[in-house]
Structures are given as C-alpha cells and as structure tokens.
Amino acid sequence: MxxxxxxxxxxxxxxxxxxxxxxxxxxxxxxxxxxxxxxxxxxxxxxxxxxxxxxxxxxxxxxxxxxxxxxxxxxxxxxxxxxxxxxxxxxxxxxxxxAHLLFRRFHHPNTFMWNTMIRGYRKAQFPTISFSFFLHMLRQGVPFDCRTFVFALKACERFPRASEGESVHCVVTKIGFRFELLVRNGLLHFYADRGWLEHAREVFDEMSHRDVVTWTTIIDGYASRDYPDEALGLFSLMLGSDVEPNEVTFIAVLSACSQKGDIGMGRYIHENVEKKNMRCSLSLRNALLDMYVKCGSLVAARELFDRMETRDVFSWTSMVNGYAKCGDLESARWFFDQTAHKNVVCWSAMIAGYSQNNKPKESLKLFHEMVAAGMVPGEHALVSMLSACGQLSYLDLGHWIHQYFVNGKRLSLNVTLENAIIDMYAKCGSIDAAAEVFGTMPERNLVSWNSMIAGYAANGRAKQAIKAFDQMIQMGFKPDGITFVSLLTACSHGGLISEGQEYFDTMERNYGIKPKKEHYACMIDLLGRTGLLEEAYKLITNMPMQPCEAAWGALLNACRMHGNIELATLSAHNLLSLDPEDSGIYVLLANICANERKWGDVKRVRSLMRNKGVKKVPGHSLIEIDGEFSEFLVAEESHPQSEEIYKVLDEIFLLSKLENRDCDYELVFNG
Structure with missing residues (x-):
C-alpha cells in the first residue's frame, strides 16, 4: 500500500x-x-x-x-x-x-480524474455528458485503464440504443484490452443488462479466465430474462469449474428455480448454504423463501419463515402470495394482517388472492382499504381489480379505473393492463368498448387476441370471433389451447356446426394442439345445442380421456333444451358421480322432468336430493345504485328497504297479470 x-x-x-x-x-x-x-x-x-x-x-x-x-x-x-x-x-x-469546475482547473488531468467525471455524470443521471468525457479521452489520447471502459459501459446502459456500447467494445478490441478480466466482465454485464443474451454469451464463451462475477453475471442475465433452463445449465457448468459460487450467484439461481419450478436444485442450494455455514443474508433467505413458495412447497417455506431471525415486508408478502395462490385465503389474510409495514406489493398480493379465488367482493373491499391507506395501486393491483369487476359485472367501476388510472396518465400503460381492460369490458357485456381498446393497442400478444375472441364468443358475436381469429393467424400469431376453447365456444353460441367441426379437426393437424377435455366439452355443447344429441353422446363416449363435468353438463343442458329425459337422466347420473354435492344438477334434472310432466320422476329427484342432504343454493342478484352495490337473495328480507321493494314487486306482478288478461281478451275477440 x-x-x-x-x-x-x-x-x-x-x-x-x-x-x-x-x-x-x-x-x-x-x-x-x-x-x-x-x-x-x-x-x-x-x-x-x-x-x-x-x-x-x-x-x-x-x-x-x-x-x-x-x-x-x-x-x-x-x-x-x-x-x-x-x-x-x-x-x-x-x-x-x-466537480466540473474543479476538473477544469487542471490542464492535464490524469486518468483517475477522467474516470471520476465519467462515473460522476453517470451517477447524476447525465449519461450523454458521461459518455462525452470518454470520447474526449479518446480524441486527446489520454491513457485508458480498465476502469475507464467499465464506467463508460455503465453510462451506455442508460442509452435507448446499443450503438454507444458497441463502439466501446470496438475500442476495447482495438487498443488491446479485450483480454482484461475486469473489462470483459463489464462488457458481459452491459449486454446481459440490455437483454442481448446472444452477445453476452459470445463474450462469455471467448473468455479464457472467469471469476465469480463472470459466472454470476451470465447466470443472472438469463434468469432475469425468463430463461431458467439456460441459467441452471450454466450454474451446473460453474459447479464443475474451479470457481465457487457466492451469495449473489445463489440468489440468481434461486430465481431461475422459481421460474422453472425446480425445487430439487433449490433444495440443493439451501443444503449447501447450511452445510458450509455460509453467511446467509436476509436477501438470500428471502430468495429461498420465494423459491419454496413458487415451487408450491408451503411446508418448507413456513419452516424457513419460522426460523428467520429477521424478516422484512418481502418475507411476509411471499407467505401471503403462497397461501393465496393455493387457495388458503384464511392463512394468507393472517400473514397479510400481521405484516407491519405493508407496501404496494403486499396489498396487491392479497387483492389478487381474493380475485383469483372467486372472492371478487373481498378483493374490491381490500382495494378501497388500500387506497384509503394512501397507497397508489400499481399494475398488478389494477389487473386484479379489473378481473374482479369482470366477475361481478361492475362496468361503472371498471370504466372508472380505465379512465382515472390509464387515460388519466396516472399509470404507464402496457399490454398486460390493456388485456385486463379488454377482458373486463367483454365480461361486463360492453364488447364494443373492448374492441375500441383492442383497436388502439400499439402492441398485442396472444393473450390480447384470445381475450378479444373470448369476448366476442361470450357476447354472441360468433362471426366477429372467427374474423378476429383469421386476422390473428394473418398477423403471424400461433394459437394455443385457450384460443380454440374461445373459438369453439363462439361456434357453439352461433350454431356454426360445420365451422366448429372444422376447427376441432384441424387443431392438432395444423397447429399441433391436441384436444383436451375442455375442447371436447365445447364440441359436445355445439352438437347438443343444435339438437344433435346422439352425435354429442357418441363423442362423449369416445373421448380419449375420462369425460369431465363440463362435458356431461353440456349434454345435460342440451337435453333440457330438446326434452330428452332418457339421455338427461344418464348425463345427470354421470355428473352426480363426479360432484354429488352440486344442487344445480338435481334442480336441472327435476326441471327437465317437470317440463315433460313426469311428476313421479320429479318427486324421485327431490327425494334423492333430500336424502343426501343437498340443499339448493339460493339464487341472488346484484344491483348498483349511486355507486353502491346491494345483493338480494331469494325470499330474504335483510335489506333495510325490503318492505318497499316487495310492495313494488307485488304491484309489478299485478300489472303483469292484468296485461296478460288484456292480451287474452284481445285474442278471444280477434278469434
């Protein structure tokens, strides 16, 4: 020294x-x-x-x-x-x-001073000025050192294009720094950070000597861009080298394990950390916790969480997310309530948990609490909220979210959020608004097209669904199984038998998509709706897999439409073997028998339902008044204005009877 x-x-x-x-x-x-x-x-x-x-x-x-x-x-x-x-x-x-004033005091600043200015302007968020100092060094013939290139490449990371970084790479090669490890690591980080993984891999493969920074940078580059297989493959190569991974390496590898669901490699890392008594920071423990949660091993996650001496909001949020995704909302809410300093991610995880587990009202309530707590919702919270609005058909609230957060420029718009908006409008029956959003999207992905096709299908616009599918294919998108579920649903609702059969037959032949249970259910629904009950039954019996509830349910509904009691009884029997607690099956079968005046069969169905202790789920409806939503159950009187409501209903009922009587008199008179 x-x-x-x-x-x-x-x-x-x-x-x-x-x-x-x-x-x-x-x-x-x-x-x-x-x-x-x-x-x-x-x-x-x-x-x-x-x-x-x-x-x-x-x-x-x-x-x-x-x-x-x-x-x-x-x-x-x-x-x-x-x-x-x-x-x-x-x-x-x-x-x-x-600093710039001080720099100008010297007529011949040395390399350290030039490097300081490059680094300083980059830190101050002035990458253009930072890079200009590098160019001045080059023009004035100031000697470079390894750090000069590293700092210049850091400045280049802030540019929208990669040309400046590539020019630095050229200078590195030209003046003989290409074999310096520090410089090579800087180039590797530059390309990996921008997602140019092919260039990063070229730099990595050309390196004769690699240290832990080299390996960690390339592994993290692949992991952060959702290439877990490549990241884990490189980690295996690293284990065969003479370089020991460090904590940062393990965090990157655990991220790849989380993406791929590779709990085996995740456990291997955990065991190695504990076996070597390695210093385990909170960041590493959180990465292990996140890996266990995303790999579905909540028992291991809970054990690790309980042993953690220090926890932060990320630790608690991981547990909220894990329990919410597996449907244990009670445990998820407990962890959420115990979190001392909740951030937007924590709120969003719980809101998403309710929305994804068919608890949209709870999701909406928590969203209001989040806003009241002074939190500004991000993309994930709004996507969950839009989904909840779609589930409840809350068009006004969904439209307000769209206008206030997106059109109001309070949140940057991306394809994920736009897809959620399209899905919300379509599920609320406002398909034209969905089409308007879709038409103005600067970027679309497969989910965008699937959402639009599904929207058209659900709103009875079969021809437009088919047209959207044709446009999607012309744009070079490859359909998936979800695309064909929506397309076959559109054909079913539109009664397009030949088109539906054609799409079903070409799924595997043209697109390599093997039909699954849901595709067979759509075809059974299509055949059944159009009265081809025998063909529908033949298809369900020839399925290459065990028929699901949706398939038998579609056939049972078709029997109701066309009054086929024999096939309805068979369908209901198969449905009840799959779900004996579903009251809707009993009710639907009883209604089919009643429509055909088979009162003995109706009595038997109701007796069977009573003997098994199955109770009919009461029907309910929702109404929005001045932004407030009220739920009404059949024959319930809990609403504060129930007396007035039933009085109005009685008046409407009497008026309808009088209207029908007037119609009868008119028919008799005209007859």
Whole structure:
C-alpha cells in the first residue's frame, strides 16, 4: 500500500484552525442524517486537511476545506485535487457541477480524474455528458485503464440504443484490452443488462479466465430474462469449474428455480448454504423463501419463515402470495394482517388472492382499504381489480379505473393492463368498448387476441370471433389451447356446426394442439345445442380421456333444451358421480322432468336430493345504485328497504297479470 506523507503546517494559528474545523465537523455530524463519505483510496493519508476531507458531510464544509487547501497551495497537488473531485462527483451529497469546475482547473488531468467525471455524470443521471468525457479521452489520447471502459459501459446502459456500447467494445478490441478480466466482465454485464443474451454469451464463451462475477453475471442475465433452463445449465457448468459460487450467484439461481419450478436444485442450494455455514443474508433467505413458495412447497417455506431471525415486508408478502395462490385465503389474510409495514406489493398480493379465488367482493373491499391507506395501486393491483369487476359485472367501476388510472396518465400503460381492460369490458357485456381498446393497442400478444375472441364468443358475436381469429393467424400469431376453447365456444353460441367441426379437426393437424377435455366439452355443447344429441353422446363416449363435468353438463343442458329425459337422466347420473354435492344438477334434472310432466320422476329427484342432504343454493342478484352495490337473495328480507321493494314487486306482478288478461281478451275477440 502506498503511503503519502504530507507535512503539517507549523504555524500555531493553523493548528487552531484544524481544531475549530474538527469541532464544526462534529457538530455537523450530530445534526445531519447524511452518512459519512466513505471514499476508497489505496493511499494512507496523514495530512490533517485531507483527513477531514475524507469524512466530509456537506458541500458547505467541502468548500471551506477547498478554501483552506487553496490558501495553503495544497490544491495544486494532483492527489488532493483528485480527492476533492471525487467527493463532488461521487458522494450522495456532492455536486457534479462543482466537480466540473474543479476538473477544469487542471490542464492535464490524469486518468483517475477522467474516470471520476465519467462515473460522476453517470451517477447524476447525465449519461450523454458521461459518455462525452470518454470520447474526449479518446480524441486527446489520454491513457485508458480498465476502469475507464467499465464506467463508460455503465453510462451506455442508460442509452435507448446499443450503438454507444458497441463502439466501446470496438475500442476495447482495438487498443488491446479485450483480454482484461475486469473489462470483459463489464462488457458481459452491459449486454446481459440490455437483454442481448446472444452477445453476452459470445463474450462469455471467448473468455479464457472467469471469476465469480463472470459466472454470476451470465447466470443472472438469463434468469432475469425468463430463461431458467439456460441459467441452471450454466450454474451446473460453474459447479464443475474451479470457481465457487457466492451469495449473489445463489440468489440468481434461486430465481431461475422459481421460474422453472425446480425445487430439487433449490433444495440443493439451501443444503449447501447450511452445510458450509455460509453467511446467509436476509436477501438470500428471502430468495429461498420465494423459491419454496413458487415451487408450491408451503411446508418448507413456513419452516424457513419460522426460523428467520429477521424478516422484512418481502418475507411476509411471499407467505401471503403462497397461501393465496393455493387457495388458503384464511392463512394468507393472517400473514397479510400481521405484516407491519405493508407496501404496494403486499396489498396487491392479497387483492389478487381474493380475485383469483372467486372472492371478487373481498378483493374490491381490500382495494378501497388500500387506497384509503394512501397507497397508489400499481399494475398488478389494477389487473386484479379489473378481473374482479369482470366477475361481478361492475362496468361503472371498471370504466372508472380505465379512465382515472390509464387515460388519466396516472399509470404507464402496457399490454398486460390493456388485456385486463379488454377482458373486463367483454365480461361486463360492453364488447364494443373492448374492441375500441383492442383497436388502439400499439402492441398485442396472444393473450390480447384470445381475450378479444373470448369476448366476442361470450357476447354472441360468433362471426366477429372467427374474423378476429383469421386476422390473428394473418398477423403471424400461433394459437394455443385457450384460443380454440374461445373459438369453439363462439361456434357453439352461433350454431356454426360445420365451422366448429372444422376447427376441432384441424387443431392438432395444423397447429399441433391436441384436444383436451375442455375442447371436447365445447364440441359436445355445439352438437347438443343444435339438437344433435346422439352425435354429442357418441363423442362423449369416445373421448380419449375420462369425460369431465363440463362435458356431461353440456349434454345435460342440451337435453333440457330438446326434452330428452332418457339421455338427461344418464348425463345427470354421470355428473352426480363426479360432484354429488352440486344442487344445480338435481334442480336441472327435476326441471327437465317437470317440463315433460313426469311428476313421479320429479318427486324421485327431490327425494334423492333430500336424502343426501343437498340443499339448493339460493339464487341472488346484484344491483348498483349511486355507486353502491346491494345483493338480494331469494325470499330474504335483510335489506333495510325490503318492505318497499316487495310492495313494488307485488304491484309489478299485478300489472303483469292484468296485461296478460288484456292480451287474452284481445285474442278471444280477434278469434
């Protein structure tokens, strides 16, 4: 380590000055919440002024020190000036403009000073100026070192294009730095950070020597771009090398395990960390917790959570997310309520849990609590809210979310959020509004097309669904199983037998999609709705897999439409074997028998239902009045205005009877 010996001034008043400055500095620290400036240097500093500079805590104090350095001519030396420059450019409480003024004092700044300015302007969010210093170095022939390229590449990460970074790569090759490990790691990070994984892999493969930074950077590059197989493959190669993974490596690998659901590799990492008594930070424990949750191992996640000495909001949110996704909303809510300092992610996880588990009203209630708590909802919370609005047909609220957050520019729009808006409008019956959003989308993915086709299908617009499908194929999108469920549903609702049969037959032949239970159910529904009950029954008996509830349910509904009691009884028997507690099956079968005046069969069905202890789920409806939603159950009187409501209903009933009687008189008279 180099040692710099700077003589202390001999005058007594200078000594008093240092004592005064020390006292002033201590007072500043006692009142300031800013941390000390912990700059790095390989030089042992003994000069009192420079020692004070190393623990400077404000620009005001820095200027006092600079004034003293000017009076004592200390500022004319390269090292003291470089320390002033580093504080101004790199400290969190520095001033890059003042750093620029200091930089201009020197006619021939050295490489360290140039590097400091490149790094400083990049830190101050001025990448263009940062990169311009690199270009000036190149034009003026200033000697580069490895850090010059690393700092220049960091500045290039802020540019929308990659041309500047590629130009740095060219300079690296041209002047002979291509084999320097620090520079190669900088290039690797630049390409991986931008998602240019092919270029990153080329740089990685060309490296004859690799350290832990090299391996971690390439593994994290693939993991952060949702390429878990490549990330885990590289980790396996790393284990066969002579480089030991560190904590950051493990966090990147655990992210890949979470994406792929590879709990085996995740457990391997956990066991290695504990076996080697490796220092396990909160970040690593949270990564392990997240891996167990996303791999569906809640028991292991809970064990790890309980053993964690320190937890943060991420730890609690992982547990909320895990229990919510597996449908255990009670446990999820317990963890949510226990979270001390909830952030937007925590709120969003619980809101999504309710929405995804068919609890839309709870989701809406929690959303209102979130907004009341002063939280600004992000994309994930709004997507869940739009889904809840779709489930409840809350068009006004869904439209308000669209207008306030999206059209009001309070949240940046992306394809995921636009897809949720389309789905909400379609489920609320406002298919034209959905089509309008779809038509103005700057970017669409397969989910966008599927949402639009499903929307058309659900709203009885079969021809438009087919047209959207044709446009999707022309645009180069490859359909998936969900696409064909929506398409076959559209054909079923539109009575398009030949088209539906054609799509069903070409699924596997043209697109490599093997029909699943839901596709067979759609075809059975299509055949049944159009009266082809025998063909529907033949298809259900020839399915290559066990028929599901949807298939038998579609056939039972078709029997109701066309009055086939024999086939209805058979369908209901199969349905009850799959779900004996579903009261709707009994009710539907009883109604079919009643329509055909088979009162003995009706009695038998009701007796069977009574004997098994199955109770009919009461019908209910929702109504919105001035933004408030009220739920009404059959024959219930809990509503505060129930007396007035039933009075109006009685009047409507009497008026309808009078209307029917008038119609009867008119028919008799005309007859």
């Amino acid at each position: 180099k040692k710099l010996l700077l003589l202390v001034p001999r005058k007594q008043k200078s000594s008093l000055y240092y004592q005064h400055l020390h006292l002033q500095h201590r007072k500043t620290l006692s009142y300031s919440s800013q941390p000390k400036w912990n700059s790095k240097t390989n030089v042992v500093i003994t000069h009192p002024t420079l020692l004070i500079l190393e623990s400077c805590s404000s620009m005001r104090q820095l200027k006092q020190i600079q004034a003293r350095m000017t009076l004592t001519a200390l500022i004319t030396h390269t090292f003291p000036l470089s320390r002033l420059l580093a504080f101004c450019a790199l400290s969190d409480i520095g001033d890059i403009r003042h």
